[in-house]
Amino acid sequence: MCLRIPRVLYLVDASVFIFRAWFSVPVEFADRDGNPVNAVHGFARFLGDLLEREAPAHVAVAFDESLETSYRNEIYPAYKANREPAPAELKCQFGLCRELVRALGVVEFGSSRYEADDIIGTLTLRARAEGMPVTIASRDKDLTQLVGSQDTYWDAVADVR
Structure with a gap:
């Protein structure tokens, strides 16, 4: 009898880990032109650790591009206005x-x-429709509402699942 290991889709909330790296990695990390790359360095370490430790067969990283143009601002103009x-x-x-993620x-x-x-959320629903469990790596507790019985919410900073 052969045990079948379930495929798991790892979904990474990039902004959480990039902001964390920005505040925790010294600004001395700079490129050859002197531009700070401390957030890139910290994020690269996080992502490298995740890929090495978890060895996921399926992983996707989600980025926030612009909070100002989000559809939520059309519904509620004060959305995150004080941020x-x-x-x-x-x-x-x-x-x-x-670029690092793509590389x-x-x-x-x-x-x-x-x-x-x-x-x-969209990727979680699509994975669920395919019968694939999801592990969401984030610190954003709002994402816990997406977690079903077969899924995992992973606060990768605290290493709590």
């Missing part, structure tokens, strides 16, 4: 993080209309 915009030094690192051969998603949460 400070990301500093320019951090904004440019999001693009580098996306690693990992699928990445982003949208000017939908947030990473929406993308993760």
Whole structure:
């Protein structure tokens, strides 16, 4: 008898880990032109650890592209209106993080209309329709509402599932 290991789709909420790296990795990390890459460095370490430790067969990374153009702003103009915009030094690192993900051969998603949460929700529903369990890597507790009985919510920072 052969045991069949279920395929699991790992979904990563990139912004959470990029922001965390921005605040926790020293700004001394810079490229050859002197531009800070501390968030890229921290995110690369996180993603590399995830890929090595978990060895997922299926993984996708969801990025927030623009909170200002989200469909939620059309419904409720005050949506996240009090949130400070990301500093320019951090904004440019999001693009580098996306390049890193693509260079690693990992699928990445982003949208000017939908947030990473929406993308993760859509991918979770599609995986569920295929009978594939999902592991959501994030610190955003809002994403726990997506977790079904076969799924896992993983706070990868605290390493709590």
